Amino acid sequence: MIFIEVEGGTQKEKELVTEVAYWCQKKLLPRIRKLDMIIKIQKLDIFADVLHADDRVFYMRLRRGMSLYDIVSTVCHEMVHVKQYVKGELRDMRQWKSRRVSDNTSYADLPWEKEAYKMEEGLALECFKELTFVPR
Numbered sequence: 001m002i003f004i005e006v007e008g009g010t011q012k013e014k015e016l017v018t019e020v021a022y023w024c025q026k027k028l029l030p031r032i033r034k035l036d037m038i039i040k041i042q043k044l045d046i047f048a049d050v051l052h053a054d055d056r057v058f059y060m061r062l063r064r065g066m067s068l069y070d071i072v073s074t075v076c077h078e079m080v081h082v083k084q085y086v087k088g089e090l091r092d093m094r095q096w097k098s099r100r101v102s103d104n105t106s107y108a109d110l111p112w113e114k115e116a117y118k119m120e121e122g123l124a125l126e127c128f129k130e131l132t133f134v135p136r
C-alpha cells in the first residue's frame with residue numbers, strides 16, 4: 001500500500017505537500033504497490049532532504065514557511081530521489097546505476113542531483129496544471 005503522511009506545518013502546507021507527494025508517486029512510480037513515507041515540515045537550514053531508511057521506507061524533511069512554488073518544486077525534487085532509490089538507480093549516496101561516484105564529487109556534479117534538478121521544474125509545472133491548489 002502507498003502510505004504518505006505529513007507532519008508539522010500549517011494545515012494548508014500539509015494538504016499541499018500530501019497532494020504533491022501522491023501526484024509525484026503516481027507520475028514517477030506508477031506501478032509500485034508499496035511505499036511508506038513520513039514527511040516532516042520543520043525548521044531547517046536546507047530546503048529539504050530525504051532519507052532512505054529501509055526498503056521502500058523514506059523520511060523526508062521540508063523547511064517550514066516556503067513559498068507555494070518552492071514547496072511544490074522541492075517536493076518534486078525529493079520525490080525524484082525517492083524514484084531513484086526505489087528503482088535502484090541510486091544506492092548508498094555513492095552508487096549511480098552501474099558506476100561508483102567518487103566521494104569528492106561536488107554536490108552540483110552528483111548525477112542524482114543533476115537528474116533531480118533537471119526534472120523538478122517540469123514536474124512542478126505539470127503538477128500546477130493538473131492539481132488545483134487553493135491559493136494561500
Ligand SMILES: [Zn+2]
Pocket residue numbers: 077081112113116
Ligand atoms: Zn537533491
